[in-house]
Amino acid sequence: MRFWRTLFQPLGRFHYKKIQVMITLSFMFITIITVLLVSVMLYNKFSKSSEENTFLNMGQIIDQVNLNLEFYVSGMKDIFEVVEESIGNSSQLTGNQLESRLNTILNTREDLVSIALFTKSGELVLNTPSIGMRPNSRLPRQGWFEAAQEHPGLLQFSAPHIQNVFKSPYRWVVSMSKEISYLDHRIKKKGILAVDINFRTIDELSKRVSLGKKGYVYIIDGLGNIVYHPQQQLIYAGLKYENLEPVLNYSFGSYMDDSTGEERIITIKTVQPTGWKVVGVTYADEIMTTKKDINAFMLWFLLVMLGIVLIVSVFVSYRIAKPLRNLERSVKKVEDGDFATIIDVSGAYEVEQLSKRFNLMIRRIRELMDQIILEQEAKRKGELEVLQAQINPHFLYNTLNSVTRMAEMGRKEEVVTTITSLSKFFRISLSKGNNIISVQDELEHVRNYLIIQKIRFKNKFQYEIEAQDEALNCMTLKLILQPLVENAIHHGIEMMVDEGFIGIYSWIEDECLFIRVTDNGVGMSEEVLRGVLTGRSRQESGSGVGVRNVHERISLYYGTPYGLTFESELEEGTTVTVRLPIISKPEIHGNGGQP
Structure with missing residues (x-):
C-alpha cells in the first residue's frame, strides 16, 4: 500500500495513462511467455502420455481377448477330457449307456457340433449324433487327423475348416483331436477321438473387440493359418493383405508395421495351450487424431489464457486509479x-x-x-388536519338545523334517531384521538352519516352497506368514506328527480383492501372526471373538503400506489374505488403519519 501511495502522489492524469499502458503491456508480456512455455511442456507431456496410453490400452484389450479365448479353450479341453474318460472307461462302445452319456455332453453346449471316434486307419467306431460318413471324405488326410497321429497323447486344435466327414450340413468348425485308448469287446485299441466346435463362439468373442474406429483383432495358429479375421473373405479373395511373417516371430509384444502403406501398431498375445496368436491392429493416424485434438485444445487454452490475461491486466491497471475515477x-x-x-x-x-x-x-x-x-x-x-377539522362544524350546523325543524314539526322519533346517529357519528370521529380505525368502525361511521342525511333529505335515496368478514377486521385511515358519500349526495343524488341509491362495498383482493362507493346520480363529464383529483374541477357547493383531500391523505399515509380511482358517466352515476394496504393494526406507511 505504501508503494502505491508513493507511486501515485506525483502523478497527474496524463502520467496515469502512461503507467496504465505500461502495466498492462508488461503484465501481458510476462504472462504470455509463461503460458507459451507451459503450453509447450503440457503438449509434449500429453502427446507422450497419449501414445503410452494407446499402447497400454491395446495391450489390455488384447490381454482380455486372450484370457477369454484361453478360458473358452480350457472349457472345451475339459469337455474333451470328459468325453475321453467316458469312452476309455466304457467296456462296450455300442451300449446305450455310453451313447446316452455322449448325447448328454453334446447337448450341454450349443457350440458342440459332433463327437466321433475313429480307428487309426480312419474307420468310424462311433459318433454322436449318429450320422453316416461321406464316401469321399479322405479322413486320413484331414489335418486334424494327421496332427493327432503325429503327436500321440497330445490334444490338437485345428484351424477353422468346413466339416465334410459326415452327411450333415456343411459347417465352419474347429476340431479338437487326440489319439486315445479304448476297449472294443474287452480288447484295448488305439483310435483318434475328434470333437468339433462351432466356430461361431470364437467369432463372437473376437467381434466384440473395438480398437478405435478402424482397428480390429484377428487370430492365427502357430503355422500362420488364419483362424479368425473380420475380413477373412477379402483375404481369401486376395483383396486384403496381412503381413504375417513378423507376427510369427513374436509370442507377445508390440511393433510398428507399414507393409500395407499405412502405419499400424501390431500387438500380439499367444493363446495357451492352442498356440494361437491374438493380433491387435491399431492405425497410427488415430493416435495422430488424438494429437490434433490436443493441439486444438492447447490452442484454445492459449487463446483463453490470453483473453484472461488481457482482462486481468486491464482490471489491475484500472484498480490502481480507481479512487481518483470514483x-x-x-x-x-x-x-x-x-x-x-x-x-x-x-x-x-x-x-x-x-x-x-x-x-x-x-x-x-x-x-x-x-x-x-x-x-x-x-x-x-x-394543513390537512385543519381541512379535516372543518368537516365537523359544517356538518354539525346542518344537522342541528334539521333537528330544530323536525322538533318544531313534532317529529320526535326522527329527532331521536338523528340525535342518536349524530352521537355515534362524533364518537367514531373522535376515536380517542386515533387516526387509524377498523373498517367496521369506518363503515359504522358512514352508516350513521347516511341515516342523518336520509332523514334530512326526506328519504330521497336508499343505501346499502356490505363487506367481507375479512375486510371488517382490517385497519384504515378514518373519515375517508364520509366525504365520498357527501359528494355523492350533494353532486349526484340531490339534483335527481327520481329516487337515488348509494352502495358501499368492501372486500380483499390481490393482497389489497378495496372499498367502493357507488351512486346512480347525475354523474360527471369526462372533463370534470379528469380534474377531480387535481382540484381543477372543484364544485361550487359542498363540504369544501372534497375527494382530493381524501386522496392526498391516503397517499401521504400509505404511499403513491394507494388512493382513489373514479369511474363516471353522465346520467348513469359515479363509482369511487378506494385502494388500501391490508393491515391488522395501526401502522405508519408510505411517507409517514400520526397513528
Missing part, C-alpha cells in the same frame, strides 16, 4: 443533483482525505435536505 464520477453525480453517492475511502493519502471530506459534505447536504422535507411534510399534515 471521486471524479461522484463529483459529476453531485453536479447532476444526485446526493446519495458515497465514495469508498481508499487509494493514496491525499485521495483518502479528499474522499472523506467529500463524503462528510454530501452527508451534511443530505441531512439539511431531509430536514427541509420533514418540515414541509409536517406543514402539509397540519
Whole structure:
C-alpha cells in the first residue's frame, strides 16, 4: 500500500495513462511467455502420455481377448477330457449307456457340433449324433487327423475348416483331436477321438473387440493359418493383405508395421495351450487424431489464457486509479443533483482525505435536505388536519338545523334517531384521538352519516352497506368514506328527480383492501372526471373538503400506489374505488403519519 501511495502522489492524469499502458503491456508480456512455455511442456507431456496410453490400452484389450479365448479353450479341453474318460472307461462302445452319456455332453453346449471316434486307419467306431460318413471324405488326410497321429497323447486344435466327414450340413468348425485308448469287446485299441466346435463362439468373442474406429483383432495358429479375421473373405479373395511373417516371430509384444502403406501398431498375445496368436491392429493416424485434438485444445487454452490475461491486466491497471475515477464520477453525480453517492475511502493519502471530506459534505447536504422535507411534510399534515377539522362544524350546523325543524314539526322519533346517529357519528370521529380505525368502525361511521342525511333529505335515496368478514377486521385511515358519500349526495343524488341509491362495498383482493362507493346520480363529464383529483374541477357547493383531500391523505399515509380511482358517466352515476394496504393494526406507511 505504501508503494502505491508513493507511486501515485506525483502523478497527474496524463502520467496515469502512461503507467496504465505500461502495466498492462508488461503484465501481458510476462504472462504470455509463461503460458507459451507451459503450453509447450503440457503438449509434449500429453502427446507422450497419449501414445503410452494407446499402447497400454491395446495391450489390455488384447490381454482380455486372450484370457477369454484361453478360458473358452480350457472349457472345451475339459469337455474333451470328459468325453475321453467316458469312452476309455466304457467296456462296450455300442451300449446305450455310453451313447446316452455322449448325447448328454453334446447337448450341454450349443457350440458342440459332433463327437466321433475313429480307428487309426480312419474307420468310424462311433459318433454322436449318429450320422453316416461321406464316401469321399479322405479322413486320413484331414489335418486334424494327421496332427493327432503325429503327436500321440497330445490334444490338437485345428484351424477353422468346413466339416465334410459326415452327411450333415456343411459347417465352419474347429476340431479338437487326440489319439486315445479304448476297449472294443474287452480288447484295448488305439483310435483318434475328434470333437468339433462351432466356430461361431470364437467369432463372437473376437467381434466384440473395438480398437478405435478402424482397428480390429484377428487370430492365427502357430503355422500362420488364419483362424479368425473380420475380413477373412477379402483375404481369401486376395483383396486384403496381412503381413504375417513378423507376427510369427513374436509370442507377445508390440511393433510398428507399414507393409500395407499405412502405419499400424501390431500387438500380439499367444493363446495357451492352442498356440494361437491374438493380433491387435491399431492405425497410427488415430493416435495422430488424438494429437490434433490436443493441439486444438492447447490452442484454445492459449487463446483463453490470453483473453484472461488481457482482462486481468486491464482490471489491475484500472484498480490502481480507481479512487481518483470514483471521486471524479461522484463529483459529476453531485453536479447532476444526485446526493446519495458515497465514495469508498481508499487509494493514496491525499485521495483518502479528499474522499472523506467529500463524503462528510454530501452527508451534511443530505441531512439539511431531509430536514427541509420533514418540515414541509409536517406543514402539509397540519394543513390537512385543519381541512379535516372543518368537516365537523359544517356538518354539525346542518344537522342541528334539521333537528330544530323536525322538533318544531313534532317529529320526535326522527329527532331521536338523528340525535342518536349524530352521537355515534362524533364518537367514531373522535376515536380517542386515533387516526387509524377498523373498517367496521369506518363503515359504522358512514352508516350513521347516511341515516342523518336520509332523514334530512326526506328519504330521497336508499343505501346499502356490505363487506367481507375479512375486510371488517382490517385497519384504515378514518373519515375517508364520509366525504365520498357527501359528494355523492350533494353532486349526484340531490339534483335527481327520481329516487337515488348509494352502495358501499368492501372486500380483499390481490393482497389489497378495496372499498367502493357507488351512486346512480347525475354523474360527471369526462372533463370534470379528469380534474377531480387535481382540484381543477372543484364544485361550487359542498363540504369544501372534497375527494382530493381524501386522496392526498391516503397517499401521504400509505404511499403513491394507494388512493382513489373514479369511474363516471353522465346520467348513469359515479363509482369511487378506494385502494388500501391490508393491515391488522395501526401502522405508519408510505411517507409517514400520526397513528
